[in-house]
Structure formats: structure tokens, C-alpha cells
Amino acid sequence: MSVQVEKIKALIEKREKARLGGGEKAIDKQHQRGKYTARERIDMLLDDGSFEEYDMFKLHRCTNFGMEKKQFLGDGVVVGSGTIDGRLVYVFAQDFTVNGGSLSETMAQKICKVMDMAMKMGAPCIGINDSGGARIQEGINALAGYAEIFQRNIEASGVIPQISGIFGPCAGGAVYSPALTDFTLMMENTSYMFLTGPAVVKSVTGENVDAEHLGGASVHSTKSGVTHFTAKTEEEALAMIKQLLSYLPSNNMEEAPRVECNDPIDRMDDILNEIIPENPNEAYDMYKVISAITDNGEFFEVQPKYAKNIIVGFARFNGQSVGIVANQPSSYAGVLDCNASRKGARFVRFCDAFNIPIVSLVDVPGFLPGTGQEYNAVILHGAKLLYAYGEASVPKITVTLRKSYGGSHIVMGCKQLKTDLNFAWPSAEIAVMGASGAVAVLQAKGIKQIKEEGGDVAAFIAEKEKEYSDLFQNPYQAAKYGYIDDVIEPRNTRFRICRGLAQLATKRETRPSKKHGCMPT
Numbered sequence: 132m133s134v135q136v137e138k139i140k141a142l143i144e145k146r147e148k149a150r151l152g153g154g155e156k157a158i159d160k161q162h163q164r165g166k167y168t169a170r171e172r173i174d175m176l177l178d179d180g181s182f183e184e185y186d187m188f189k190l191h192r193c194t195n196f197g198m199e200k201k202q203f204l205g206d207g208v209v210v211g212s213g214t215i216d217g218r219l220v221y222v223f224a225q226d227f228t229v230n231g232g233s234l235s236e237t238m239a240q241k242i243c244k245v246m247d248m249a250m251k252m253g254a255p256c257i258g259i260n261d262s263g264g265a266r267i268q269e270g271i272n273a274l275a276g277y278a279e280i281f282q283r284n285i286e287a288s289g290v291i292p293q294i295s296g297i298f299g300p301c302a303g304g305a306v307y308s309p310a311l312t313d314f315t316l317m318m319e320n321t322s323y324m325f326l327t328g329p330a331v332v333k334s335v336t337g338e339n340v341d342a343e344h345l346g347g348a349s350v351h352s353t354k355s356g357v358t359h360f361t362a363k364t365e366e367e368a369l370a371m372i373k374q375l376l377s378y379l380p381s382n383n384m385e386e387a388p389r390v391e392c393n394d395p396i397d398r399m400d401d402i403l404n405e406i407i408p409e410n411p412n413e414a415y416d417m418y419k420v421i422s423a424i425t426d427n428g429e430f431f432e433v434q435p436k437y438a439k440n441i442i443v444g445f446a447r448f449n450g451q452s453v454g455i456v457a458n459q460p461s462s463y464a465g466v467l468d469c470n471a472s473r474k475g476a477r478f479v480r481f482c483d484a485f486n487i488p489i490v491s492l493v494d495v496p497g498f499l500p501g502t503g504q505e506y507n508a509v510i511l512h513g514a515k516l517l518y519a520y521g522e523a524s525v526p527k528i529t530v531t532l533r534k535s536y537g538g539s540h541i542v543m544g545c546k547q548l549k550t551d552l553n554f555a556w557p558s559a560e561i562a563v564m565g566a567s568g569a570v571a572v573l574q575a576k577g578i579k580q581i582k583e584e585g586g587d588v589a590a591f592i593a594e595k596e597k598e599y600s601d602l603f604q605n606p607y608q609a610a611k612y613g614y615i616d617d618v619i620e621p622r623n624t625r626f627r628i629c630r631g632l633a634q635l636a637t638k639r640e641t642r643p644s645k646k647h648g649c650m651p652t
């Protein structure tokens with residue numbers, strides 16, 4: 132065998148060794164837990180044969196606590212580039228089979244390398260987390276490594292889409308990288324995220340809680356809103372990441388890819404003309420409206436289990452990717468509260484950063500009152516949603532279906548927040564408040580007097596409420612002043628949105644230059 136052939140053979144052997152990560156035993160253990168390895172995950176995520184791996188021979192430099200004996204080629208992360216549906220992406224997947232995927236200085240360098248390349252090339256960066264956190268033996272160097280990653284997460288925010296899959300443990304300060312990215316997906320039952328684990332919680336606060344109830348997918352998808360998506364299997368999770376990417380541009384200088392649309396833009400759905408109940412206090416399902424108007428009725432929902440009173444997610448109109456924000460009358464009457472405001476604000480800001488038009492479907496009775504909300508800073512969270520809408524300069528279309536009262540009317544993309552097209556259904560009620568509230572305030576003296584005189588209070592209230600609702604509970608007051616551009620037939624909504632988006636395609640809007648705003652938090 133020639134020297135060259137021998138060298139090539141050695142390279143192939145080295146590669147094979149690197150591909151085994153922490154070794155066959157550790158791989159078996161990973162599989163026994165129902166988890167795939169880092170390389171298997173990357174293979175499933177990327178287009179066949181497109182993965183270009185970097186730094187597979189990189190080694191850590193730590194010699195503390197016998198670490199020189201725990202050397203594995205590539206250390207605990209697999210990084211590189213590839214394509215998804217033919218589009219360039221950068222990926223890193225922590226390898227739990229190598230020292231529990233714990234983050235070393237070297238691993239951080241590998242992750243930072245692909246993050247830097249993603250920024251240079253204007254391509255999304257997808258991270259799959261499965262790690263015991265900072266590599267304890269490396270001390271401050273591991274912490275510095277995390278900080279390097281966080282700084283890149285921050286700089287990449289709003290420039291390239293960043294997506295985090297949580298496919299195992301993600302604990303301590305490590306959680307801040309996913310939290311800084313745009314979307315987080317957690318595996319049900321096999322992943323968790325928390326700042327301090329159950330043992331520390333017990334020792335500090337005395338609280339008994341297991342990992343799942345402290346930071347499992349069920350907690351973060353329903354209570355905290357930390358995760359945007361959950362999946363039962365890794366196959367499902369990776370398919371969701373691909374689907375999400377299909378709605379997004381590769382960077383903030385591009386538009387999302389347009390797909391061919393065979394759903395006619397003038398398709399009418401008669402269900403919409405009948406969907407608003409006779410009784411204004413009766414709920415209906417906003418999902419039915421969404422599926423009636425979007426291309427092929429498709430909707431890719433973000434945070435479906437969190438703050439269900441507001442619905443956010445991606446859809447397409449005539450093949451164009453759009454962010455939908457909609458109040459949900461069948462969940463707490465679609466009221467806005469702290470969580471709904473946070474959820475809506477974050478989504479609106481993401482869409483704005485990535486040139487994705489925003490379509491808002493409004494049926495909102497107001498903000499939820501009470502100490503629970505005020506103590507949790509509903510003022511600031513509501514202001515955050517308001518800020519997000521007012522700041523967004525992408526094409527914005529608002530359709531008011533029914534209620535649109537008070538502050539919530541303004542917040543949900545009213546005309547004065549520089550919304551481009553404001554449509555309303557004939558059933559819209561756009562006013563400062565509902566009839567009963569308004570009459571209680573305006574007629575307080577009259578009601579008191581009739582009571583004292585033993586008159587028919589109910590009849591008086593009913594008459595005054597009718598007077599108020601005839602005057603205000605309709606879209607025409609707002610249309611009269613040009614705050615609503617047109618009152619439309621509900622079944623025509625898809626067509627009006629599609630035509631509106633086509634019209635707004637060349638929208639340019641400049642705002643005063645500044646370093647950055649100070650968004651209420």
C-alpha cells in the first residue's frame with residue numbers, strides 16, 4: 132500500500148471513529164431512551180446527502196479531573212451546513228453520547244463557527260440541544276463559551292431565523308441560548324428546560340417538584356410560553372422545523388419563498404356570512420374563519436397551547452407567507468391579558484423583522500380586568516403588543532369581525548397604528564365600550580332617579596342600550612371617519628386580503644432613524 136493510500140485509509144478510519152461520537156455503548160444508551168444521536172437527527176433534518184460537516188477532528192484542551200482521558204473526536208457537538216428543501220441552513224446538534232453533551236470551550240467554538248457562517252451567508256441556524264450544561268471540569272472556559280454563543284444569538288436576532296430544538300436536558304444558563312432564538316421546540320417527555328433543577332429547588336425553597344413538572348414540554352407549552360412547539364417523536368419534531376422554515380425567508384433582506392397556489396383567490400366561503408352568532412355574547416371558533424380564508428385552509432400555528440385567547444401562526448394567501456394574529460372568542464371571549472399580549476407581541480415583531488406581512492382578525496371585548504392582571508403588569512404587556520404593531524412596517528391588514536372595544540381596539544392593529552388596510556364585517560362593533568358599560572356610566576344619574584321614583588329601570592336601561600348600540604355598535608362610525616377603509620361581505624374576506632397583499636407588495640415606509648427603541652417589557 133502506498134503512503135498516500137495509507138493516509139487516505141487512516142482518514143476514513145478517523146472519520147468513522149468520529150462518527151461514533153461517545154462510542155457504541157453510549158449510542159445504545161441514547162437509543163434505549165427513545166432518543167436519536169446528534170448525527171441521526173441531522174440526517175433526518177437535512178436533504179439527503181447535503182450535510183457538510185466541519186470540525187469533526189476537533190478535541191477539547193482540558194486536563195482537569197482526568198479529562199485528558201475523556202477525549203472523543205469532534206467533542207460533544209456535530210456542526211455543519213446543509214440544505215432543507217434545497218435552501219442553505221447551518222446546524223449544530225449536541226451529542227449527548229460525549230460527556231453528556233456538556234458544553235466545553237471547544238464545543239462553543241464549533242457552534243460559534245457555524246453561527247458566524249450562517250450570519251455571513253444569510254442562512255437560518257438550527258440548534259439541537261441535548262446537554263448536561265456547562266462542562267463542569269472546564270470551569271470558566273465553559274461559561275465563556277456559553278457567553279460567546281449568547282452574544283451571537285443576540286447579534287443574529289432579526290437578521291437570520293434561529294430555531295432551537297430541545298431534544299434532551301437543557302439546564303442552567305444554557306436555557307438562555309434557546310430563549311434568545313426565534314422559535315423553540317421541545318420534545319414531550321424526553322426534554323426539559325429550567326434554570327435550576329429539582330434538587331436545587333428543593334434545597335432553596337423546599338418545594339418538591341420533578342423535572343417534568345418543573346420544566347417539561349407540558350409546562351413550557353402551556354404555562355410559561357417558553358416553547359413554541361412540542362412534538363411526540365423526534366421525526367415529528369424535525370418535520371415541524373422544516374415546515375416552519377418553509378414560511379420564513381433565509382434572512383431579513385429576503386422575502387419568504389412563494390409557493391404555487393392552486394386555491395383560487397376569489398374562493399368564497401358562505402360559512403363566513405353565518406359564523407357570527409345572533410347573540411353578541413356567544414362564542415364562535417376563530418379557527419373556522421382562518422381555515423376558510425387561507426390557501427387550502429392551511430395554518431401552521433405557533434404556541435397553540437399557550438394563551439389560547441389569541442391565535443398566532445403562519446399561513447399563505449395566494450402562495451405568499453403571512454403571519455396571522457387573531458383573537459379567539461371561544462377562549463375567555465378573546466379577551467387580551469398579559470400572556471396573550473406577550474404572545475402576540477413577540478410574533479408580530481418576528482414577522483416584522485423578517486418581512487412577513489401581518490393579517491389581524493379582530494374580535495376582542497377588551498383587556499382582562501383585575502388585580503391578577505394589574506399585578507402582573509398588564510399595562511406593560513399590553514403596551515408591548517401596542518408597540519409591536521405600531522413599530523411593524525411590513526404590510527398590515529386588519530379585519531374586524533365583531534367586537535373591537537376600547538384600548539384593545541387600538542392595540543389590535545387599528546388604522547392609526549399605520550395599518551395599511553382596515554376592513555370590517557357588517558357585524559363589527561367598534562366603540563369605546565359595550566352598551567351595558569356605556570349606559571351604566573352615562574345614565575348613572577338617570578338610573579338612580581328612576582329607581583328612587585320606583586320607575587321601570589330595566590326598560591329605561593334597555594332603551595338607552597338600544598340607543599347606544601344603534602349609534603355605536605357597528606362599523607359605520609369608524610368607516611365614516613375613514614378609520615375603516617371598507618365594510619366587506621364576510622365571505623369575500625379571502626379575496627380582499629389576497630388583493631390587499633398584492634397591492635401592498637411594494638410598500639415602503641421609513642421611520643425616524645435611532646439606535647433602537649425602548650420597548651416596554
Ligand code: HXC
Binds near residue numbers: 229264268300
Ligand atoms: C461534565 C457532564 C455534565 C457536565 C453530564 N456529564 N453533565 N460532564 N459537565 N455538566 C457527564 C456525566 O458525568 C457522564 O459522564 C455523562 O455526561 C452522562 O451523564 P449521566 O449523568 O450519566 O447521564 P444521565 O443520567 O442521563 O443524566 C443527565 C443529566 C446529569 C441529568 C444531564 O448528567 C446532570 O445532572 N448533569 C449535570 C447538570 C448540571 O447541573 N449542569 C450544570 C448546569 S449549570 P460519564 O463519563 O460518566 O459517562 C450550567 C451553567 C451554564 O450549565 C451557564 C451559562 C451561562
